Amino acid sequence: MSHVVGIDLGTTNSLVAYVKDGVPEVIRDRQGDALLPSVVSVGDAGTIHVGREAERQLLTEAQHTAYSVKRFMGKGREDVQHEAEHFPFRVSGEAGGVVRIGLGDKEYTPPEISAFVLRELKRRAEAFFAEQGEFDNEVDRAVITVPAYFNDAQRTATRDAGRIAGLEVLRIINEPTAASLAYGLDKKHSGLIAVYDLGGGTFDISILRVEDGVFQVLSTNGDTHLGGDDIDVLLIDKVLAELGGGSSVVSGFSRTPEQLQAIRKAVIQAKWDLSARDATEIRIDDGRPEGLRYVQAITRAEFEQLIAPVVERTLGPVRQALADAALQPSQIDEVVLVGGSTRIPMVRRKVEELFGKTPHSDLNPDEVVALGAAVQAGILVTGNREMLLLDVTPLSLGIETMGGVVSKIIMRNSTIPASGSEMFTTAVDNQTAVDIHVLQGERELVADNRSLARFKLRGIPPLPAGLARVQVQFQIDANGILSVTARELRTDVEQTIEVKPSYGLTDDEVERMLLDSFEHAEADFEARLLIEARNEADNVIQATEKSLRNPDFAAIDKEELAPGERQKIESVLAGLRMVLNSQDRETIQKWTHALNDATRHLAEVMMNRSVKAALSGKSVDDV
């Protein structure tokens, strides 16, 4: 029997999970990593790398590497032009058409790039099932999550990505709702729940009522362009301003795409540090001789001042969702935090202030969405009726009427599946076709809403003007995806509808894109071993760098390390970094062991200090 999985296709990281004996579990790679960075790079020979290897390519071959592609799903070129400058890859595409992402000399649509990530997760799961001794280890069906505030085009693009990767997409479900499913598993929940989901690129808030195992979404809101990425951009701009301002103190800065990625990597490390500490350093080293070296201290207070506007922007949608559910913040029984960005203490504080209660975070905020997706996959396959998820459509659906005004047919926060219909007639005698423009959004004017598709109703019987009565039925299914049918009531003739998605792919295009391994070469077995060695080396490098950035390190060096111990660590670290991208697996492994050995004593010292700190009641600094 082939397998079905739940997939969280994230802006920054993606995960795959499955249900084993009724309990959802995340599937890890051979190094034990659950998170697969949603990064894809295309080598010179057309070799595709996904995940951490692609992430390393960002520092050496930035223009061949794509990340945060989720922000481009279901978008037109003109939608993303303003932020394209933040990315090392080319962003192009025809006006009014789907965005294209240029990597090296090739161009891909966002669903194709996402399909590479999905295929990697499919492989990971298949390797896992094979290791478990399953006779049939094929993974061919999946539930994939999307931000609750994704519109029809973004959902369709996600479904297309699944198809391109060779997966039958059983269901598209919303991330916050998936998270609530995972939370509702072990406890007998009942009451009103708010799920605050701040991820790498998107923000969602969903208000749910849980009763008798039914998870009913009352309202949802969000911003599909708000997340950790925006915080990173603020930090990068701060560093760039300093690099540009005092160029005399900084040597080796020439603003190459790779250096910008080295800066991005360093600020992300600092951001993570500041979730556990009051101060850290932004340490940039682009790894090249005579390259960019830069160290700048940053405190949590400075960080919070910088990111306050981003955190503030999440509160508007929260208030709107509460208003739409006709609830006061104090009526919410439980608040659940989802997404890596909710590790930021300021985010937790603001959420706590708004709701007046401490949010839950007992499940890993990175993993909870994939777990929920696996639960939903289990429900679909087994027909188990213990739990039921009733979601809503996040945006109103309407059609263009006279004067460029939108007439709403299905209101936002309607439980899905939902349907609506509208009657059309003809304006002139013997007219046999009517044009219909479908939009999504809350604004009054067509120009301010999202264009989903244009339809032409054909085959209307020739009649005097105004006599034909064409009923157009709009159906939003349980995925939140729209379909349209039409019928002329006088003759009871079903109408032909030609769909031209405004920012989507046609079925034919998707068919042509189906990933086949012959065209998209993948790393062979040897290359995979090399990548694993690099991942291992990366882990040790990151742990070491984190220790060196620790504000206590200077004191530890002075009080507890042997003379020359720090220099030894630094030189082995530099050595490992130097060989990291070489093709020689054994050399990489040799240096990895060397760094492990060199830092063993330091790791013990740091562990002891944190234990002592904990015993004496001080806050535990991370080690």
Next chain:
Amino acid sequence: MASSTSPTLQVCRDCGGGAPVDAHFCPQCTKILSLGRHGDYFQFLGLPRRLQLDAADLERRFRELSRQFHPDYFYNATAAERRASLERSSYLNDAYRALKNPVTRLEYLLRVEGMPASGSTETAEREGFSRAAPPPALLEEVFALNEELDEIREARANGAPAKEWKGRLDAARLPIEAKRDAHQARVDELSAKWDALVDHGGSDAAKRDVLQALRDRVLERNYINNLLAGIERELNTES
């Protein structure tokens, strides 16, 4: 009345057997029925056509029926059953949404009783606020409010301090809100009357009178909301 001509039977497209119009599954072959002939929202949820509903009971019915027909549970079923599940779930969701809110519930009742109110919430949202003439009972307030709004606009144009004109707007709201409260009390009273007629099988003529009065109230409510929205707009207009 519309209700007297409503269909009472539907046909199972799978086995050809007959089923009551408010059934969701075929009594013969037990398959989910496609949404051909179906009852109105009240019948669909197994409720009498009353205006005062027990909210918890409505929620419970909604959850129970969702558990019966949600597409999640028809994933492995035939295409026809999947279609039926999608249509029945959509209809259930529409019914629940319409009946949950007392305002849309009243509008829906008027529609299925064959007395639709023009400028209902649905159409008002689509077409913007109705521009119909004010109901006679509100003429005086409308006249006074328009005059006051004109004066406030003029004062703002002449640079009156925010505190002054905002205070005047707040004051202008009071008589309208009083009207709204009186309106609501009248609606409640009429609703109770309607429910009593439903419960005890009142005459068609008596029902029609109550519905007529309720329909006038819907128009009145839209007008009151319209006036309050006008004040809100003025408050939110940047000077």
